[in-house]
Amino acid sequence: MLNELIRYNTLVILAGTGLLGLVSGVVGTLTVLRRRALAGDALAHATLPGLCLAFLIVGERRLPALLLGAAITGLFGLFCVSVLARGTRIKDDSALALVLGVFFGAGIVLSRWIQNRTTDGSKAGLDSFLLGKTSGMILSDVLLIAAVSAIVLFLVVLLFKEFQITLFDSSFAQATGWPTASLDLLLMLLVGLVVVAGLPSVGVVLMTSLLVIPAAAARFWTDRFVNMTCISAIIGMLATVTGVILSTLFEDLPTGSLMTLAAAIVFVFSAFLAPCRGWIWRNNRRKAFAKSLDISK
Amino acid sequence: MNQSLAEMPTEMKHKRTDITAPPVLEVHDLTVAYREKPVLWHIDFAVTKPALVGIVGPNGAGKSTLIKAILGLLPVSSGTVEVFGRPLKKERLHVGYVPQRESVDWDFPIQVLDVVLMGTYGRLGWFRRPRETERKLARECLARMGLEGLESRQIGQLSGGQQQRVFLARALAQQADLYFMDEPMAGVDAATEHAIFQVLAELRDQGKTVVVVHHDLRSVPEKFDQLLLVNQRLIAYGPTSDVFTADLLRKTYGGRLAILEELAVALKVGRPTP
């Protein structure tokens, strides 16, 4: 079993998914603090029609083309959310739910259409994008993830100060001359990049979990933006790597779910045990406070 | 340049032609509309020399809107804003801002010192990080607001008055020459209000101009040099002693507002059929 783990293939997969967890932890921190935790969810669901359209156009399962298609419809979905939420009486939560469902529905229709057309009935492997499958990951996939991670990490490190000021106090940022709208757009582009990179291994439905759970868990451990970003990155990496290891042990289980579950366990752990902000600490403090009131009486 | 106000003292007009010292702030013909409904109409005034300027008016008169429009945070239907003789966009480094407390996410993972450091971001420009010089400045600003020892607290753990003082410290760290403050006294304790006014007076004595949206009429006469009365339109602008009169205040706060409101409704729903 140990041999199984250190096989070349497994190492490739571990590198790819670990990097993915890291980078989604970083971007997830930004979106959670932007109070747009579920924007990634809408984006991820909206990638499905893009995957199918790209397949229809290219005619075979070529990953870069599929992911490009996914990125296009995903970002278009997010664009629809912001148009709907701004220009009309639809509130942003409804807009998010609407876009998510309708795009996903369109994706299912297209995928069935493809299934009917392809003679071998292999579904072009599009089903694997729904819940994610890491076993097929090869070196070129990892290189793609690495490229995306490099771009995203470079931009986040470079613009860290700028993101911090826009996320914390956007009116002050605007008053001091920072282009808050462009930074917001850039953030959504980064989310798009990460989601698309994660589709093959985590899948459409659970990509959100990698963007939200590590960031939410990290918030329990620190009061500083820098630290939160780093901790979230570590948790993300931990979750994906654990997920992959588990999925090599239980081959019939979808990797995306195992990753999500690993992240969820870290979250529960953090929410209870983290110093200062964890439930146990807060509960103890509350009791101590109540006691001090009794004594002063 | 339109001379719209009878209250404008004559020496100001002379100052204005003085080429060596352009006015600190010159707002010309500023109109702001929200969904075709005008919120501010034709605001026109100039602050010619360093002063503590109070903006006063009833709720919904557009005081905050005025500041935000001047700073370019809201789309403006018409008008220009000049700071030290140049468009505000080019003088942002000389302009400080204290937004309303509600504009911020207080659960954000950020410590007091980091918030104050944000004041230096404008001067740092793109990509550069704050260094020890900036940290030192930020600590000094915190000390000036009496917040020593709180620098590594999370911002949400402070009291309302302390949070407001952090905002002021951040503005001080901007080292600007012209400040805009949106209700800095809202919801703070008496001690903080006193401390804030003291700092504002110091800033003025250092030759800086501070424009403050204020809601408490009682403290107006002794605190502000210049007063701007606004209620959708500029009612009056000038030295506090000239402007803080019962007549002008009544014009600002009470009286014939009904017809203005009715017009506003008409503007919003479309016009009545004649």
Add this chain to the structure above:
Amino acid sequence: MLHSLLSTSPAGSAWAIALWTIVIGCLCAIPASLVGSFLVLRRMSLLGDAISHAVLPGVAIAFLISGEISGVPIFIGAILTAILTAFLTRTVAASGVVNEQAGLGVVFTSLFAIGVLLISRAAQNIDLDPGCVLYGAIEFVPLETVVLGSFELPRTAIPLGFTALLTIGFILAFFKELKITSFDAPLAESMGLSPRRMDFFLLLLTSFITVLSFEAVGSILVIVLLVAPACTALHLTDRLEIALPLAVLFGCLSSVLGYSGALSTNTSVAGMIAVASGFLFLISWIFAPKHGRFANLLRRFRLRLQIATDDLLAVIYRREESGRLLMNHGESVVISNGLLGWLTKNRAVRKGWLDSEVLATESRLQLTPKGREMAQSIVRGHRLWESFLHRDFQLAQDHLHEPAEIAEHFLGPDLQRELSDQLNTPGTDPHGQSIP
């Protein structure tokens, strides 16, 4: 006819299957669009989304225990997980460390992941697979039937019909409470109507609907039936009483359109229902008579046209007033050029305000008597407003014209009369010109 159709075994003829598929689509859509309307109004759409994902582990566990894909255990399991979702989300958000949207994201993705794992474990020996969970299989639902009296019905139709009736009953019974708690929760609270309790009932109904629609439309597409018809209806009307039946109509229309779309392309019915309801929403978003994009543009253009016409009339009036035959340069600038200008003149002629004979030469335009009356009213409004501004706001003379230029288009006869009264019926404006 209908009776004979319905009484034929659903599995029997293609006709009956088609009919039953549509009926089941509608039975999902009716309660979903009703409950969804309130979710949208209360900004709880994402909770609907979350529940539709999060009931999965409940369904899976109940299935593992009971070994049945439907029935009471599944129902209970799903409802328990739905309540658990809402409770966990609230707990996470209440800690103050994580905001509500993030809390929701954490809870429902985790529960969904657990559900997927459980189902994949169980999938080896039964016919429940994750794909079916995600996008349903409404096509096969009519094939499984039960006999009820003289009817042979698809098994799912019975609980779905029951939920539809329950939802309608609930909304009829608590309409007043739902309305006030959705509109103004604090007020409702102060009147002793607990918004929390209404939230809870809506939550229960949402989980009912989700679970029952599960087989038919799948977990993700339920969210479309919850949100899309509601958004479409709310775009079309300002009244809740009308929005609710409209939402039901659009829900049902979506399932009919979705079914025929899927039939003609041989694709997924559930996916097509989602696409159809998105399409209906898009149409209402663009063409809704009051809040649609198109109507907004049209309204804005109409207003511009009205204002341009008013300006044109006023300019000619002033020229005639001053006794000049030709317009001076300052006046002719005001007149719009191009398409707007052409439309403006056309409108004025059509309304009988402009003399069409001298239309060719712009500087010589003539008012008809009717047009003069109209122009007089506009100029009167303008000058009254100038007087009002001058007196009450002490604006300088050269500052009066511009605001009055805007205001004149909005001063109807009533406002004019009131202004005139307040100003003690002045004879001249601040510039010394007479007020007609």
